[in-house]
Amino acid sequence: MSEADKPTVKPEGEAKDSGGEISRRDFFNEVAIAALGVAGLGAATVTYRYLSPNVLFEPPTTFRAGNPDLYPVNSVTYITDQQVYIVRTGAGFYAVSAICTHLGCITQWKPEANQIQCPCHGSKFREDGTKIEGPAPRPLPHFSITLTPDGDLLVDKLETIKPDKVLKV
Amino acid sequence: MSEKTDYEAGLGSNALKNPQRIVFITKKTSAKVKGDVGKQLMSYPHVILREAIAFQLLVIAMVLVALLWDAPLEQLANPLLTPNPAKAPWYFLGLQELLHYFPPLVAGIIIPTLVVVGLIVIPYFNVNIQGKPLWATNPAGRLRVVIATLAALVIVLSVFRAWTVLVPTFVIGGLLLFSYPAPSGDRNSGQFLGSRPISWWVMTWFIVVALTLTLVGTFFRGPGWSWVWPWSSHGA
Amino acid sequence: MSTTPFNQTLDRLRDTRFWKSIFRRGPARTNRTRSLAIFGNIFLHILPVKVREKSLRARATYYLGSFSFFLFVVLSITGALLMLYYHPATPQAYRDMKDLRFVVSNGVFLRNLHRLAAQAMVLAVFWHMFHVFYRGGYRPPHEFNWVVGVVLLLLTLFLSYTGYLLPWDQLAFWAITVGTNIISAMPVLGKQVRFQLLGGNLVGENALLRFYVLHCVVLPLLAVVFIAVHFWRIQKDGGLTVPEDDERKN
Numbered sequence: 269m270s271e272a273d274k275p276t277v278k279p280e281g282e283a284k285d286s287g288g289e290i291s292r293r294d295f296f297n298e299v300a301i302a303a304l305g306v307a308g309l310g311a312a313t314v315t316y317r318y319l320s321p322n323v324l325f326e327p328p329t330t331f332r333a334g335n336p337d338l339y340p341v342n343s344v345t346y347i348t349d350q351q352v353y354i355v356r357t358g359a360g361f362y363a364v365s366a367i368c369t370h371l372g373c374i375t376q377w378k379p380e381a382n383q384i385q386c387p388c389h390g391s392k393f394r395e396d397g398t399k400i401e402g403p404a405p406r407p408l409p410h411f412s413i414t415l416t417p418d419g420d421l422l423v424d425k426l427e428t429i430k431p432d433k434v435l436k437v
Numbered sequence: 438m439s440e441k442t443d444y445e446a447g448l449g450s451n452a453l454k455n456p457q458r459i460v461f462i463t464k465k466t467s468a469k470v471k472g473d474v475g476k477q478l479m480s481y482p483h484v485i486l487r488e489a490i491a492f493q494l495l496v497i498a499m500v501l502v503a504l505l506w507d508a509p510l511e512q513l514a515n516p517l518l519t520p521n522p523a524k525a526p527w528y529f530l531g532l533q534e535l536l537h538y539f540p541p542l543v544a545g546i547i548i549p550t551l552v553v554v555g556l557i558v559i560p561y562f563n564v565n566i567q568g569k570p571l572w573a574t575n576p577a578g579r580l581r582v583v584i585a586t587l588a589a590l591v592i593v594l595s596v597f598r599a600w601t602v603l604v605p606t607f608v609i610g611g612l613l614l615f616s617y618p619a620p621s622g623d624r625n626s627g628q629f630l631g632s633r634p635i636s637w638w639v640m641t642w643f644i645v646v647a648l649t650l651t652l653v654g655t656f657f658r659g660p661g662w663s664w665v666w667p668w669s670s671h672g673a
Numbered sequence: 674m675s676t677t678p679f680n681q682t683l684d685r686l687r688d689t690r691f692w693k694s695i696f697r698r699g700p701a702r703t704n705r706t707r708s709l710a711i712f713g714n715i716f717l718h719i720l721p722v723k724v725r726e727k728s729l730r731a732r733a734t735y736y737l738g739s740f741s742f743f744l745f746v747v748l749s750i751t752g753a754l755l756m757l758y759y760h761p762a763t764p765q766a767y768r769d770m771k772d773l774r775f776v777v778s779n780g781v782f783l784r785n786l787h788r789l790a791a792q793a794m795v796l797a798v799f800w801h802m803f804h805v806f807y808r809g810g811y812r813p814p815h816e817f818n819w820v821v822g823v824v825l826l827l828l829t830l831f832l833s834y835t836g837y838l839l840p841w842d843q844l845a846f847w848a849i850t851v852g853t854n855i856i857s858a859m860p861v862l863g864k865q866v867r868f869q870l871l872g873g874n875l876v877g878e879n880a881l882l883r884f885y886v887l888h889c890v891v892l893p894l895l896a897v898v899f900i901a902v903h904f905w906r907i908q909k910d911g912g913l914t915v916p917e918d919d920e921r922k923n
Binding site: 319326 | 847851854855868869872873874875878879
């Protein structure tokens with residue numbers, strides 16, 4: 269193969285390359301790509317904002333659990349609508365989340381075993397939310413529980429409290 | 438084109454004008470032009486006809502099964518009541534079985550990511566491309582690595598009590614050790630296994646584990662993800 | 674040549690100006706017209722004009738890739754038909770499922786077919802991948818097509834998973850709840866990704882609508898693009914891999 273046959277075509281931009289200086293084409297290429305990048309980033313941000321709903325129609329997180337006298341001493345009561353266990357011991361009341369800390373399945377109170385059990389991946393908890401066995405990474409959280417002025421129990425599911433806090437009535 | 442190369446393109450193949458891969462140059466081998474490809478057939482009608490028949494067979498089979506077997510439909514979705522057991526689609530039951538043993542970050546994110554990345558990089562490693570038998574070079578040294586890896590796997594899986602991963606690992610690990618060439622003479626039974634490359638072992642291990650997990654998750658898991666036998670009635 | 678009435682009719686049809694305007698070739702009886710049949714057709718030109726006999730044997734592919742694609746076609750058709758009776762809203766979605774079963778003519782058959790084909794496609798795609806792996810089909814120059822294949826596997830799984838929520842029954846709801854909670858285990862971004870995917874904190878109306886759009890528009894479009902690239906690259910990468918074992922035999 270002779271020298272002449274070898275491909276000698278060079279990209280046009282490089283042909284006028286004069287050491288260090290960038291050519292007009294390279295300059296506009298870079299400007300155009302940068303502009304595209306900025307536009308893409310802007311579009312992505314706007315789309316991301318669009319995809320995050322500002323108003324949600326989700327159930328309220330605070331609820332009244334009724335009069336304390338409804339709950340016998342040493343009992344675990346499941347509030348179906350709210351996915352919360354109201355536990356009354358000799359010391360007082362506390363509220364335990366019924367949503368498994370593993371993957372969000374709803375646990376069930378098994379009185380015969382004195383356990384809270386998760387149907388999805390087999391986690392088991394005591395009535396105070398501490399884990400007995402299974403893949404759950406954390407104990408079930410305790411929610412803030414207070415008394416309303418008219419004497420009802422009020423549970424706030426947004427506020428978690430330390431498990432040793434109980435509401436004395 | 439200032440760079441000097443070890444090879445030259447063939448006559449009339451201007452790579453800039455008409456890019457087309459005609460030779461492959463890999464490390465340690467000479468350039469190899471694709472040789473005899475054997476008999477060739479026209480796509481029309483040979484491929485078209487076969488594909489058409491395959492399509493028809495498939496549709497017939499699908500329609501027959503769809504007529505006989507009804508897609509399941511349970512009760513209306515109820516966010517307040519988790520069914521027991523709550524199961525994902527069958528192809529995710531292997532993942533759900535893993536989630537039973539490992540924390541969600543490991544089983545749900547790290548392992549699947551590793552699997553996907555592992556699949557993607559397969560063709561970019563020479564060891565997979567050449568596919569030399571695992572025991573072809575330095576068998577004694579490799580045996581040590583294999584045993585160390587297997588031991589580490591067994592320990593980790595035992596700590597997490599991931600029995601349904603451990604058992605298939607034992608089976609594949611056992612076969613791997615069995616395939617180790619005996620110093621005195623050839624073993625007949627080890628011939629197929631003995632000539633398998635490392636990629637074959639890893640993929641086979643992955644498939645056997647995935648299959649075991651999926652089958653266990655589908656047929657052997659009952660309420661509370663406890664072990665049940667598929668023939669024993671439960672729940673009800 | 675053509676003696677049967679059917680062939681005579683076909684030949685007469687092929688002689689019409691309209692037919693010729695579409696196909697621009699005579700009957701495919703010579704290698705030239707057979708080549709034209711492939712590359713003169715926008716759909717078929719994704720295939721090579723000639724293939725190796727060795728790569729046409731059943732053992733070479735078991736038609737697993739073809740079956741995956743055919744299932745995608747079946748799913749597109751049944752899916753489009755199912756959309757006509759489906760509202761992505763709660764609890765209407767569930768009522769639509771009941772309607773498909775009890776009210777719509779052949780609705781239950783279409784839903785069965787769609788669901789069955791979806792399961793079969795996941796199976797076929799996995800099997801296809803494993804088969805290609807054991808045949809060494811990922812080796813250069815096929816490495817990029819292998820990557821495209823992995824993307825298609827993920828798309829298949831996402832398609833199947835997003836479709837799983839649409840009936841809005843207990844099975845769907847809890848599978849998606851568990852699945853999206855796995856995402857929130859991801860460090861740093863997990864909670865946000867889950868919020869974006871569901872359009873809220875719970876699996877609800879927004880989540881159903883988002884999964885519906887993903888399932889019926891976004892993911893199928895992506896799948897079509899990647900399928901096209903996948904097929905085209907088979908041809909551009911020089912046809913199917915024939916392992917050395919097969920190469921040596923006759």
